[in-house]
């Protein structure tokens with residue numbers, strides 16, 4: 001991972017350029033890694049960004065969204081199965097139903113969010129919402145009151161209820177139904193009343209103990225789990241404040257932050273989710289300590305200790321033997337929130353890396369996300385679909401990706417993510433046409449008129465680019481990772497952005513090994529990329545994994561493109577390799593293609609009501625040893 005410490009402030013340049021030093025980076029793992037340049041003022045931060053609506057989505061992203069939506073319409077996701085976590089019907093029991101509102105809330109949340117963006121309204125959402133609302137108690141909680149059981153059971157209920165609160169708010173934003181807002185408010189009020197009891201209701205409570213998990217002690221495990229399960233309620237409360245701005249919700253949020261533990265061995269999904277909530281609390285209050293807390297956790301803890309090169313976050317911080325789709329989603333979401341607060345492209349860079357690699361790799365052929373098993377150099381073939389959480393939360397990630405692709409504030413437009421997409425923003429139709437990340441060929445019709453600034457994000461690894469408007473080189477300047485064009489726009493103006501996308505080789509600190517002063521006759525640990533796409537050596541394309549790779553400058557290693565499911569044109573390579581006792585070649589393809597390695601099925605055993613078995617995909621090596629040969 002790399003961040004740009006060499007920001008160009010208002011550097012005026014013609015866009016037909018070669019910028020060798022433009023993106024000189026430094027390692028995240030080196031000292032003093034805080035980003036530092038001017039951020040938006042507090043007044044600017046509190047001015048809300050405008051996000052587009054009425055999206056039409058194309059390409060790989062559209063296929064992936066459709067795949068996950070199809071899963072939610074298929075076995076086993078009938079109404080009875082979804083709402084069992086609030087209905088709690090004996091004889092219909094399913095796994096994790098005691099996390100009340102976890103599945104039903106996530107279905108409502110993710111699906112309502114993406115439906116609002118695309119202008120759809122699936123009927124099934126209405127039946128899930130009305131099915132859920134029947135099971136709310138007068139005191140606000142859903143299902144069975146677990147307050148009197150023990151800290152663990154109540155913590156599970158609170159975690160599920162946090163997801164349900166997010167779901168109710170998202171469904172309200174889609175449907176506008178007052179009864180749903182009232183139910184969300186009642187649940188919010190229940191939290192306001194009960195949060196002070198989190199540390200008093202039981203002799204044994206999560207905040208009484210700190211320190212490391214004792215993995216062999218189940219109570220120790222649960223204490224760590226429940227601690228951030230409960231604090232993750234913050235996100236729902238902050239979303240609720242958007243539709244029902246009662247100051248009590250902010251006060252409850254402040255109380256939750258008091259309980260939020262310092263970074264350590266925690267369930268990464270709920271830890272990151274709480275940080276997303278803290279970002280929302282900062283946006284609502286402007287209170288500096290929350291931004292400081294975010295920046296500390298992001299740069300001094302998570303970025304240094306908890307983010308693998310593909311953005312595939314582990315289930316437990318800071319390291320673990322398996323990853324989790326929910327945690328990848330929350331890492332994406334935290335990056336989008338940090339961008340919203342700072343407008344620094346470094347956060348979008350990380351979100352893009354996690355989207356195209358970690359998230360897409362974790363999507364299975366039937367649209368579910370889940371857990372993969374890590375080795376020191378990649379992943380095994382085991383992939384566990386987590387139908388109770390990652391499926392819906394991964395779907396939420398796609399909604400966030402769509403939402404944050406482009407945003408506006410007054411006369412400024414930010415183009416963050418390049419994918420074929422069209423939408424309406426500030427009442428105008430906007431269109432992006434591109435084959436990125438296959439190639440760096442982006443055409444934008446911003447549809448704007450008058451004097452405005454368009455900010456085009458340049459990926460950190462881009463060294464040369466061209467921007468033309470109506471066939472003429474555009475003039476602009478670099479600011480915070482964006483090429484900014486300020487001019488008087490006419491509605492038919494068309495922007496073309498071009499940059500080369502090819503094979504990249506990064507060392508473990510995300511620096512280009514090909515730019516190293518003297519690579520020497522050594523084997524370097526390395527990650528290989530096609531543009532933003534991480535490449536792997538997998539058992540689908542290779543019978544044998546090489547001990548090392550050999551790269552010779554100026555050689556062309558690109559393979560002719562064979563179209564396939566979730567394949568990206570031009571992203572396959574074949575490199576010479578040293579195998580055990582012989583020389584040969586090895587094929588590298590993007591990790592994200594694994595989604596297409598198997599095909600849809602409704603009959604997988606892991607969709608049984610209780611229990612699941614890992615599906616088998618392809619084992620993949622992502623971290624290689626490579627010798628760099630120069631002429």
Ligand SMILES: [Zn+2]
Pocket residue numbers: 269324325326327370386389390391393
């Ligand atoms: Zn999950």
